[in-house]
Amino acid sequence: MRIDKYLKVSRLIKRRTLANEACEAGRVSINGKTVKPGAEVKIGDMIEIRFGSSLTKVEVTSIAEHVTKEGSKDMYVIR
Numbered sequence: 001m002r003i004d005k006y007l008k009v010s011r012l013i014k015r016r017t018l019a020n021e022a023c024e025a026g027r028v029s030i031n032g033k034t035v036k037p038g039a040e041v042k043i044g045d046m047i048e049i050r051f052g053s054s055l056t057k058v059e060v061t062s063i064a065e066h067v068t069k070e071g072s073k074d075m076y077v078i079r
Contacts, residue, residue, distance in 0.1 A: 001040070001041050001063050001065075002037065002038050002039070002040065002041070003019070003023060003028060003030065003035055003037060003038075003039045003040075003041050003047070004016055004019040004020045004023055004037040004038075005019075006041045006047075006060070006063065006075075007019035007022075007028070007047075007049070009064065009065070009066070009067055009072065009075070010067070010072050010075040010076055011069070011072040011073075012047075012049065012056070012058065012076070013049070019037070020037045022049065023035060023036055023037040023039075024036070024037065027049060027050045027051070028047065028048070028049050028050075029047070029048045030045050030046070030047055030048075031045055031046050032046075032048075041060055041063065042060065042063075043060050043061065043062065043063060044059070044060060045059070045060045046058070046059055046060075046079065047059075047060065047076075056078070057078070057079040058076040058077065058078050058079060059076060059077045059079055060075070060076055061074065061075060061076055061077055062074060062075050063075070
């Protein structure tokens with residue numbers, strides 16, 4: 001799954017356009033490497049998202065195309 005879609009489906013970022021912009025601005029990295037919006041996400045990947053001075057690190061635990069609001073929390077573990 002593309003990183004921009006994963007961030008939206010998992011509800012780490014509210015809208016896909018915002019996820020796309022965050023990737024383009026270099027604020028999203030997978031396993032320590034800054035990525036573009038089309039980068040692929042796999043189970044076990046570590047995602048880092050930088051918003052201003054805060055840094056959010058999550059580990060991907062599952063990937064799904066459609067998830068409920070409650071189910072989206074099971075897609076990652078905060079590290």
